[in-house]
Amino acid sequence: MKATKNGERYSESINDTVKPLSGMTKVFILLIPLLIIAxxxxxxxxxxxxxxxxxxxALVLSPFVDFIQGFGFGRSISILLVYIIIGTSIYFAFNMIAPAFVEQSESLTKSYKEFRVSEKLKDSEKWIEKNVPYLKKGDVGKEIESSVRSSLTKAEDIISGVVSTVLFIIIIPFITFFILRDRQKIKNGLISIVPNRYFEMTINIIDKIEKQLSTYVRAWLLDAFILGLLSFIGLSIMGVNNAxxxxxxxxxGHLIPYAGPVVGxxxxxxxxxxxYGDFHMVLPIIVLxxxxxIIxxxxIQPYLFSKGAEMNPIVIIAxxxxxxxxxxxFGAxxxxxxxxxxxxxxKETINGFRNYKLGYY
Incomplete structure (x- = not known):
């Protein structure tokens, strides 16, 4: 049956001539967000x-805010209640571990004062020179001394970093509060500036980002907690102080993926x-x-991240x-x-252009 209206003929013509996206178009679509963010x-x-x-x-706290809001509280009150619950939990948790933390810190300080650093460095240098003959005598000591001096010269940078971190800790809860409070308004505002033909695709992108990212972040925090707990249990069994x-x-440290074992x-x-005054525990700790x-x-990670952001470990490290x-x-x-x-x-943009033929009029 032939079409009789110009609009119908035009629609048929477009449907017949639509072609898949070219490789260059896909690359261009991928590069746009990268360039903007860069x-x-x-x-x-x-x-x-x-x-x-x-x-x-905000992604981590949003479900808890939604849960409390379900009891009839306003959005702002719900956020404040979540903040109060978190603050109270941190306070009681700190009070529980603070005595042991202080005791172990004092023990570490005392042990360090009693530890004859210069003698141990000399012993270590003799052992290395004996077992690694290609090193010149005195090289190890000079390298250690140079490293110590270099660390001291960076003290100012460390202090500056601590100040910046404290400011971030103060500012972030305030900004997070407004993101949580106006979450739907922000979402609606982003959608309102999108042309109608991209509306469905944009909604899909925002929803999938929110779902995958929130799942990943919660799993990420839980994974860090589990690794810290396993480290504490293992070191306690081995009898290492300050576990x-x-x-x-x-x-x-594990908040930066794969860094936890090294940092700990x-x-x-x-x-x-x-x-202990010697190196006999080094190998057992490395094994631990x-x-x-490996565990x-x-x-743990495959189970926790099964519904989150799935990426190859090599890609993650890169x-x-x-x-x-x-x-x-912060970048890591x-x-x-x-x-x-x-x-x-x-991914969703490319799928949107392919499925809804958004690249054509």
Missing amino acids: AFIAFFTDIFIALVMCLLF IIIGMVAGA GVPAILISIIQ FTVIY DSAF LILIGNQILGA LIAIPVATILKVSA
Whole structure:
């Protein structure tokens, strides 16, 4: 049957001539968000870091706020109640572990004062020179001395970093509050500027980003807690002092994927050397953190991240290194969430152009 109206003929013509997206078009679609984000990072680095951290916290807290709001409370009151619950939980948790934390800190300080650093360095240097003959005598001592002096010269940078971190800790809850409160308004505002023909695709992108990212962030925090707990249990069984402190450090370090075992293992080794005065615990500690890493990578992470952002471990490590190179520790911390946003956006945009033929009139 032939079409009789110009509009129908036009529609038939378009449907007959629609072609799949070319490779260059797909690359262009992928590059647009990358270029926009790269430009924003270059000019507004601190703002970008703060916004990403706030968005991540908002994703974690949003379900709890929604749950409390379901009892009839207003949005703002629900957010404040969640903040109060979190603050109270941190307060009681701190009071529970603070005595042990202080005791172990004092023990570590005392052990360090009693530990004859210069003698142990000389013993270590003799052992290395004996077993690694190609090193010249005195090289090890000079390298250690140089490292210590270099660390001292960086004290000012460390203090500056601590101040910046404290400011972030103060500012982030305020920004997160407004993101949580106006979440739907922000979402509606973004959608309102999108042309009608892209409406369905945009809704789909936002929903999938929110779902995958929130799942990933919650799993990420739980994984860090589990790794810290396993580190604490393992070191306690081995009799290493300051197991609570090391466990907390390992858990916090694991917020940067794959960094936890290293961040926890290094201080554990140093503390064991101070505690026992020799190196006999170094290998057992390395084995412990290797086993924890294997358990985490083989069992815990696949289970926790099964519905989150699925990426190849090599890709994850590469993203972390790139993030660290661009923004330091914060870059390594937010590399995976940002990559998840870009991945979902690009994938759903390409699917939208293919399925809804949005690239054609």
